[in-house]
Amino acid sequence: MTVEAAHPPPAVAAAEYDIRLIGLTKRFGDDVVAVDDISLDIDRGHFFALLGPSGCGKTTTLRMIGGFEEPTEGRIELGGVDVAPLPPYKRDVNTVFQSYALFPHLSIFENVAFGLRRRGVKGSQLRTRVIESLELVGLAGLEKRKPRQLSGGQQQRIALARALVNRPRVLLLDEPLGALDLKLRKEMQLELKRIQHEVGITFVHVTHDQEEAMTMADRIVIMNGGHIEQLGTPTELYESPRTAFVAGFLGVSNLLEGTAVAEDRVKLADGTEVRCPREVLGGRSGTVQIGVRPEKLRIGEGAGNTLSGTVTESAYIGVSTQYILDTPAGPVTVYMQNDRPGGQVATGERLTLSWSPESTFVVDTQEGTQ
Amino acid sequence: MTSVAVEARRPRRSAPAKSLAFVRRHLLTLWSVLFFGYLVLPIAVVAVFSFNAPKGRFNFQWEHFTFSNWTHWNAIPGIQSAVQLSLEIAVIASILATALGTLMALALVRYGFRGRGTTNFVVFLPLSTPEIVLGASLLTLFLNFSTPLGFKTILIAHVMFCVSFAVVTVKARLVGFDRHLEEAAMDLGANEWTTFQKVTLPLIAPAILAALLLCFAISIDDFVVTYFVAGSRVTFPIFVWGAARVATPPQINVIGIAFFVIAVTAMLGNVFVQNYRAKQA
Ligand SMILES: Nc1ncnc2c1ncn2[C@@H]1O[C@H](COP(=O)(O)OP(=O)(O)O)[C@@H](O)[C@H]1O
Numbered sequence: 001m002t003v004e005a006a007h008p009p010p011a012v013a014a015a016e017y018d019i020r021l022i023g024l025t026k027r028f029g030d031d032v033v034a035v036d037d038i039s040l041d042i043d044r045g046h047f048f049a050l051l052g053p054s055g056c057g058k059t060t061t062l063r064m065i066g067g068f069e070e071p072t073e074g075r076i077e078l079g080g081v082d083v084a085p086l087p088p089y090k091r092d093v094n095t096v097f098q099s100y101a102l103f104p105h106l107s108i109f110e111n112v113a114f115g116l117r118r119r120g121v122k123g124s125q126l127r128t129r130v131i132e133s134l135e136l137v138g139l140a141g142l143e144k145r146k147p148r149q150l151s152g153g154q155q156q157r158i159a160l161a162r163a164l165v166n167r168p169r170v171l172l173l174d175e176p177l178g179a180l181d182l183k184l185r186k187e188m189q190l191e192l193k194r195i196q197h198e199v200g201i202t203f204v205h206v207t208h209d210q211e212e213a214m215t216m217a218d219r220i221v222i223m224n225g226g227h228i229e230q231l232g233t234p235t236e237l238y239e240s241p242r243t244a245f246v247a248g249f250l251g252v253s254n255l256l257e258g259t260a261v262a263e264d265r266v267k268l269a270d271g272t273e274v275r276c277p278r279e280v281l282g283g284r285s286g287t288v289q290i291g292v293r294p295e296k297l298r299i300g301e302g303a304g305n306t307l308s309g310t311v312t313e314s315a316y317i318g319v320s321t322q323y324i325l326d327t328p329a330g331p332v333t334v335y336m337q338n339d340r341p342g343g344q345v346a347t348g349e350r351l352t353l354s355w356s357p358e359s360t361f362v363v364d365t366q367e368g369t370q
Numbered sequence: 371m372t373s374v375a376v377e378a379r380r381p382r383r384s385a386p387a388k389s390l391a392f393v394r395r396h397l398l399t400l401w402s403v404l405f406f407g408y409l410v411l412p413i414a415v416v417a418v419f420s421f422n423a424p425k426g427r428f429n430f431q432w433e434h435f436t437f438s439n440w441t442h443w444n445a446i447p448g449i450q451s452a453v454q455l456s457l458e459i460a461v462i463a464s465i466l467a468t469a470l471g472t473l474m475a476l477a478l479v480r481y482g483f484r485g486r487g488t489t490n491f492v493v494f495l496p497l498s499t500p501e502i503v504l505g506a507s508l509l510t511l512f513l514n515f516s517t518p519l520g521f522k523t524i525l526i527a528h529v530m531f532c533v534s535f536a537v538v539t540v541k542a543r544l545v546g547f548d549r550h551l552e553e554a555a556m557d558l559g560a561n562e563w564t565t566f567q568k569v570t571l572p573l574i575a576p577a578i579l580a581a582l583l584l585c586f587a588i589s590i591d592d593f594v595v596t597y598f599v600a601g602s603r604v605t606f607p608i609f610v611w612g613a614a615r616v617a618t619p620p621q622i623n624v625i626g627i628a629f630f631v632i633a634v635t636a637m638l639g640n641v642f643v644q645n646y647r648a649k650q651a
């Protein structure tokens with residue numbers, strides 16, 4: 001299965017792919033399929049996020065790219081070369097481990113210098129590059145310390161410096177911010193993005209935090225149960241999720257069952273017909289599921305699609321109020337701005353909702369639907 | 371509980387109550403001192419009697435102080451060669467056993483191979499088998515293979531029972547070892563051997579050193595197993611045992627205390643180095 005981005009970036013030559021995974025599969029024992037036939041191209045210089053719930057095979061994928069886990073099937077190409085038979089120390093990638101894995105018996109300087117020494121860099125050149133790398137992460141001056149004398153956030157930065165100092169083709173990061181508290185995490189998200197921009201190295205960032213992936217990555221691939229659900233830019237994935245899983249994993253969405261009755265028309269369970277862009281429906285026929293994000297819904301009649309229902313629940317969340325409506329096509333969530341006093345709607349009241357056909361997406365009902 | 375009772379009684383402060391309170395408060399200290407004395411007293415006696423100048427052949431009664439036992443430590447025929455043999459065996463056996471034990475521990479912790487459970491069990495056998503049984507069965511084995519008894523058989527026996535201690539000591543350290551450290555080294559361009567040298571070895575070094583010292587201490591004072599497999603060779607413990615039937619020269623105390631001091635110094639040195647490294651890290 002090859003997953004293509006909906007809008008590929010302006011013609012890139014095949015050699016410009018930094019990483020190419022082809023039919024990559026990893027089985028542990030007979031019954032655990034951690035990674036299931038993944039094919040994926042990662043462009044040079046991109047900030048790429050591997051996003052998915054815990055246990056979906058992100059770490060295993062990363063470990064196969066790094067060389068710590070042998071693929072059961074498939075190929076891994078780095079810059080056009082098949083690296084599957086190569087040990088980790090012969091691959092031009094570096095990893096930032098979730099546990100940081102700083103060498104406790106070595107000073108910060110020697111930790112960062114470790115990779116350079118293995119490549120025979122010595123003397124003043126070694127020193128310059130180590131200091132440069134520490135400056136990049138904002139920790140110059142700590143080189144005499146031992147890892148245990150640093151805070152979690154500082155250790156995280158050292159792990160980053162230690163990997164980046166080797167100027168690898170690709171940097172792999174396995175939930176690098178997972179152990180940090182929320183404030184530090186937000187700070188490091190911006191910091192990582194700045195550093196990636198500065199060094200221009202391809203980053204493959206593993207995370208289970210959809211917000212983190214959305215804010216940091218140019219490209220996101222969403223994984224679920226060992227396979228790829230969808231690949232695209234954060235906007236593409238949010239605006240036009242192609243599976244129910246993606247729609248549900250990235251924010252809240254309303255999914256309604258219906259039947260395709262024309263190239264751009266779906267009849268919902270209650271008989272209401274809704275319009276959606278032709279390319280979104282993509283020539284489907286029979287039973288389909290359409291979706292619309294709660295914030296795209298307007299209360300009241302309007303141009304485009306409409307749907308009515310009874311308010312069954314309301315929750316006040318400050319700037320807006322969230323209502324859940326019971327419609328003949330299924331439950332629908334909608335947000336309403338609290339822009340005027342007394343604008344609340346009581347439970348039991350009937351409401352009519354409207355939205356633009358362009359905000360409608362269609363998800364596959366068979367594969368990947370939960 | 372005790373301290374609560376003491377607090378409650380404080381206002382009255384009668385003399386017997388006060389002394390009772392004192393005893394209660396210092397019970398743990400007293401107990402510790404007694405126990406420490408129990409441990410140290412025999413050693414102290416041996417040490418003191420190494421400076422004795424006994425009248426007869428037995429060094430059981432204090433006569434007067436002398437340094438001559440220390441300056442003439444090898445004045446007893448056979449003692450020097452016995453000490454030498456014990457030292458040689460202990461040094462070689464502890465190095466071999468620690469090297470073997472470290473490799474076995476690495477294999478046992480790192481790799482899932484067929485027979486791992488069995489190996490784990492077999493490693494524990496020498497630790498739990500009575501020495502007398504071990505010695506007797508080793509002798510049977512050597513006789514069956516018509517191996518001439520002597521230096522080699524002593525060495526084989528010592529390596530055998532020391533290995534288990536080395537394996538257990540190093541394994542304990544490896545179990546808590548973060549495998550990602552080795553992966554990180556490889557990720558940064560170190561091959562298997564460099565990774566072992568630069569990361570694995572420095573991190574398990576304290577355990578290896580501890581295993582070495584432990585093996586040395588166990589080997590140098592082993593009597594039971596050694597007696598079975600020594601043939602005509604005489605190690606220091608065998609010498610002492612032989613000598614004790616006709617005489618106990620104070621030189622035995624001298625050698626004993628010397629070994630003790632060396633062993634304790636080495637252990638303290640190890641503890642000190644580890645504390646220093648922990649503070650540095
Ligand atoms: N060494 C292993 N042996 C057996 N199963 C494993 C091993 N590593 C991972 N798995 C299984 O593979 C699946 C994917 O794991 P992982 O790649 O760590 O997921 P993620 O990083 O997305 O949380 C999980 O079900 C996990 O239990």
Ligand SMILES: [Mg+2]
Binds near residue numbers: 055058059175
């Ligand atoms: Mg993981």
